[in-house]
Amino acid sequence: MAISEPVVVSQSGAADRLARTWAQPRGFWGWFQNVHHTAIGVRFMVTSFIFFLLGGVLAAMMRWQLVRPEHNAIGPDLYNQLFTVHGSTMIFLFAVPMMFQGFGVYVVPHMCGTRNIAFPRLNAFSYYIYVVGALLLWVGLFLKTGADAGWFAYVPLSGPEFTPGKRSDFWAQMITFTEVSALGVAICITTTILRYRAPGMTLNRMPILLWEKLVTSIMVIFAMPSVMVVSSMLLMDRTINTQFFNPSVGGDVLLYQHLFWFFGHPEVYIIFLPATAIVSTVVAVFARRHIFGYVPIVTSVVATGFLGFSVWVHHMFATGLPQMSASFFTAASLMIVIPTAVQFYCWMATIWHGRLQLKLPMLWIFGFFFVFLIGGLSGVMLASVPLDWQVHDTFFVVAHFHYVLIGGALFPMFGGMYFWIPKITGRMMNDRLGKIHFWLFFVGFNLTFFTMHFLGLHGMPRRVYTYTPEMRWGALNLLATIGVVFMTAGILVFIANFFQSKATGRFAGPNPWGAGSLEWATPSPPPHYNFLELPTVNGREALWEAEPNQPIVGGVREDIPEVLVTNTLDSEPEYRDELPGPSIWPFLTAIAVSIAFIWSIFSPWGIAYGAIPVVITLIGWLWPRGHSPSPRVPEPALEARWIR
Amino acid sequence: MDPIRERPVLDVSGLPTVMFGKANTTWLANLLYMMIEGTMFALVVASYFYLRTRSSSWPPGNLPPTLGWGITSGAIFLISLVPARYAQRVAPSGDRSKIRWGLLALAGVAVIAMVVRGFELANLNCRWNENAYASTVWALLGLHTGHLITEFIETVVILCVSFTDKMEGTRLADVAINSDYWYFVVVTAILSDFVIYGTTRFL
Numbered sequence: 015m016a017i018s019e020p021v022v023v024s025q026s027g028a029a030d031r032l033a034r035t036w037a038q039p040r041g042f043w044g045w046f047q048n049v050h051h052t053a054i055g056v057r058f059m060v061t062s063f064i065f066f067l068l069g070g071v072l073a074a075m076m077r078w079q080l081v082r083p084e085h086n087a088i089g090p091d092l093y094n095q096l097f098t099v100h101g102s103t104m105i106f107l108f109a110v111p112m113m114f115q116g117f118g119v120y121v122v123p124h125m126c127g128t129r130n131i132a133f134p135r136l137n138a139f140s141y142y143i144y145v146v147g148a149l150l151l152w153v154g155l156f157l158k159t160g161a162d163a164g165w166f167a168y169v170p171l172s173g174p175e176f177t178p179g180k181r182s183d184f185w186a187q188m189i190t191f192t193e194v195s196a197l198g199v200a201i202c203i204t205t206t207i208l209r210y211r212a213p214g215m216t217l218n219r220m221p222i223l224l225w226e227k228l229v230t231s232i233m234v235i236f237a238m239p240s241v242m243v244v245s246s247m248l249l250m251d252r253t254i255n256t257q258f259f260n261p262s263v264g265g266d267v268l269l270y271q272h273l274f275w276f277f278g279h280p281e282v283y284i285i286f287l288p289a290t291a292i293v294s295t296v297v298a299v300f301a302r303r304h305i306f307g308y309v310p311i312v313t314s315v316v317a318t319g320f321l322g323f324s325v326w327v328h329h330m331f332a333t334g335l336p337q338m339s340a341s342f343f344t345a346a347s348l349m350i351v352i353p354t355a356v357q358f359y360c361w362m363a364t365i366w367h368g369r370l371q372l373k374l375p376m377l378w379i380f381g382f383f384f385v386f387l388i389g390g391l392s393g394v395m396l397a398s399v400p401l402d403w404q405v406h407d408t409f410f411v412v413a414h415f416h417y418v419l420i421g422g423a424l425f426p427m428f429g430g431m432y433f434w435i436p437k438i439t440g441r442m443m444n445d446r447l448g449k450i451h452f453w454l455f456f457v458g459f460n461l462t463f464f465t466m467h468f469l470g471l472h473g474m475p476r477r478v479y480t481y482t483p484e485m486r487w488g489a490l491n492l493l494a495t496i497g498v499v500f501m502t503a504g505i506l507v508f509i510a511n512f513f514q515s516k517a518t519g520r521f522a523g524p525n526p527w528g529a530g531s532l533e534w535a536t537p538s539p540p541p542h543y544n545f546l547e548l549p550t551v552n553g554r555e556a557l558w559e560a561e562p563n564q565p566i567v568g569g570v571r572e573d574i575p576e577v578l579v580t581n582t583l584d585s586e587p588e589y590r591d592e593l594p595g596p597s598i599w600p601f602l603t604a605i606a607v608s609i610a611f612i613w614s615i616f617s618p619w620g621i622a623y624g625a626i627p628v629v630i631t632l633i634g635w636l637w638p639r640g641h642s643p644s645p646r647v648p649e650p651a652l653e654a655r656w657i658r
Numbered sequence: 659m660d661p662i663r664e665r666p667v668l669d670v671s672g673l674p675t676v677m678f679g680k681a682n683t684t685w686l687a688n689l690l691y692m693m694i695e696g697t698m699f700a701l702v703v704a705s706y707f708y709l710r711t712r713s714s715s716w717p718p719g720n721l722p723p724t725l726g727w728g729i730t731s732g733a734i735f736l737i738s739l740v741p742a743r744y745a746q747r748v749a750p751s752g753d754r755s756k757i758r759w760g761l762l763a764l765a766g767v768a769v770i771a772m773v774v775r776g777f778e779l780a781n782l783n784c785r786w787n788e789n790a791y792a793s794t795v796w797a798l799l800g801l802h803t804g805h806l807i808t809e810f811i812e813t814v815v816i817l818c819v820s821f822t823d824k825m826e827g828t829r830l831a832d833v834a835i836n837s838d839y840w841y842f843v844v845v846t847a848i849l850s851d852f853v854i855y856g857t858t859r860f861l
Contacts, residue, residue: 256793265790569671638824
């Protein structure tokens with residue numbers, strides 16, 4: 015396409031028109047009708063952060079119980095609920111909703127250069143359904159019906175025989191809620207990335223963050239159904255006496271483990287890949303250069319997506335598998351180190367060859383390098399069957415996966431927060447408080463979890479509520495508990511920093527870090543129409559490589575919420591699509607679905623009767639109303655043209 | 659801020675506002691949805707074969723499901739491809755009358771399929787709580803029945819829309835996409851039939 019001669023573009027009135035068109039309702043009921051990705055993205059982040067804090071409180075309670083031998087602060091029954099709800103909260107209610115949904119929903123449409131996420135009502139529905147699922151688990155805990163069979167709820171322990179009552183049912187339906195939410199968002203994000211990219215942003219120029227979000231979304235699509243199937247089987251075994259996991263009539267408990275980990279291991283990458291997306295983004299910005307090895311990194315991300323599905327059995331090495339399959343999954347587990355290592359080397363090379371600015375987000379990325387490397391190395395150790403057998407179900411494993419998950423998700427998450435909060439709130443976070451937060455958290459984390467490696471090697475099993483003095487685990491446990499104090503202090507400093515910055519922080523301006531991706535072309539905070547002038551893209555870092563007079567997109571209607579749809583490979587303009595506006599129906603549908611799901615815990619007929627309001631609300635949601643759809647342009651598809 | 663600037667413009671005002679087939683974003687979302695649901699079917703079928711290895715005979719102590727209803731059901735699903743394809747073909751023309759007839763025929767076949775499904779469930783020759791085999795067979799057919807009912811309701815709603823003046827523009831594309839989803843229901847029906855009626859006879 016030839017570059018045009020400039021034409022006069024008048025924006026007088028356009029901002030007002032767009033603001034009117036894309037306005038979201040205000041007030042109490044307006045809150046439930048908002049379908050803009052910035053609002054829903056922030057809600058995902060805030061809600062999941064609240065559950066992170068709640069999960070943290072449970073962790074602190076567990077550490078308090080373990081602070082010395084034969085401590086009597088918490089009994090075994092409550093302790094079981096604490097570790098189960100802690101793990102379930104951190105994985106299902108915090109890590110995925112924060113790393114995948116929160117960051118993804120907020121950032122992806124901006125990075126694509128469009129005005130909203132695809133299927134905004136589905137996106138809003140996904141948020142509400144997540145909140146109900148989260149509340150279900152926690153209300154259960156407060157009603158002494160907290161799930162207590164571990165975060166993966168293995169049968170037969172979680173089955174009808176060993177866990178009567180409703181504890182496992184609450185857990186199983188929480189899974190359904192949160193997975194429906196993640197799947198809905200995966201559809202929105204995949205469609206946005208593949209079809210809403212600004213003209214010029216070919217696949218080869220797509221920011222690495224978008225690549226990672228795309229791969230993560232596809233992983234969600236193939237992994238989440240597995241845990242939905244298995245948690246539904248568990249629920250049916252418990253409520254309508256199916257026999258999937260009952261060995262006396264042909265069922266099999268290992269079937270549960272296979273299905274759970276077929277989801278469970280990809281889940282690790284569903285959490286980790288969005289984190290590496292943050293790392294790749296932040297490293298390039300603060301090394302002040304393009305990311306080194308764009309193609310190897312993208313290839314590694316895609317390879318991780320595939321390999322992530324071929325290692326699930328390494329969670330089951332202690333179940334007496336045939337040696338052949340143990341060998342295969344050991345090899346696969348070792349192989350998955352390769353793409354992650356490639357990414358690591360590319361980040362190192364980017365820093366090495368760049369002009370490093372050690373600002374706050376970058377500090378957290380260095381924390382990630384250190385912590386995740388240790389977690390990765392203990393992971394390589396665990397991939398080997400003999401060692402895995404020795405430390406299976408001990409605190410060594412607890413230490414490993416906290417190094418992987420906190421190192422691989424929480425450190426980049428805080429880096430990402432310090433990086434994007436100026437965009438979200440329009441104000442900078444305090445640098446000094448941010449550094450205090452980092453060091454408190456870094457020291458506290460290593461104090462708590464590094465000691466757990468030794469506890470595990472000394473034989474301390476996980477999920478025991480106490481231990482005797484003769485085991486000599488007291489000193490290390492005390493040290494681990496002291497670490498929690500540091501981490502808690504760090505988190506409190508972060509919260510204080512956030513509120514202080516929101517009230518009195520320095521104004522950020524559109525691009526405080528001098529970053530290259532398109533979200534930094536919007537004002538901070540962005541208006542609901544995101545971009546006054548829809549951008550076109552000239553290279554992988556859109557803002558760094560923009561021509562002085564980079565063309566803009568014209569001809570997208572401003573009187574209706576319309577977006578430009580481009581094709582998948584080359585992002586050539588293809589058609590203009592009108593997006594649905596604010597609506598209360600996604601919220602009402604979420605309530606109806608919630609009633610059906612929760613009812614089904616108590617009666618199988620809940621699904622049948624509950625389906626009636628679901629159908630009614632879905633019709634309310636989808637029934638066309640308002641103005642007639644835009645008439646079709648009668649002639650065959652016209653080519654977009656550069657005005658001369 | 660200077661309200662008037664000189665910028666080259668990529669003018670997209672002449673582009674269409676409705677696309678049919680894979681250019682449509684809802685088509686993509688529909689495909690992704692089918693990937694999710696297809697994975698669920700695959701996992702239930704995988705569980706079925708996994709559980710097969712845990713029993714010495716198959717079906718374990720039950721008669722196989724009655725073949726006649728399986729064949730009838732499969733045949734109805736194959737026949738339903740005709741109205742589904744017809745609705746899809748006439749959708750771009752915007753001819754509401756043809757669209758209504760296509761959707762009406764599709765909804766009618768779906769009703770017949772649901773009735774036959776009832777007989778299928780009654781003739782599986784097992785109850786879901788007898789053993790793991792029975793649970794899996796019921797789960798597979800139940801999962802498919804859920805899809806059948808969903809697709810029936812969707813078709814009826816679009817049929818209702820076709821009686822209003824809202825049946826234009828992007829709603830026409832929805833008619834075509836609805837048929838895509840019906841194809842998915844048919845393919846999964848045939849595969850489920852093969853597992854339930856076929857493998858119980860030779861495994």
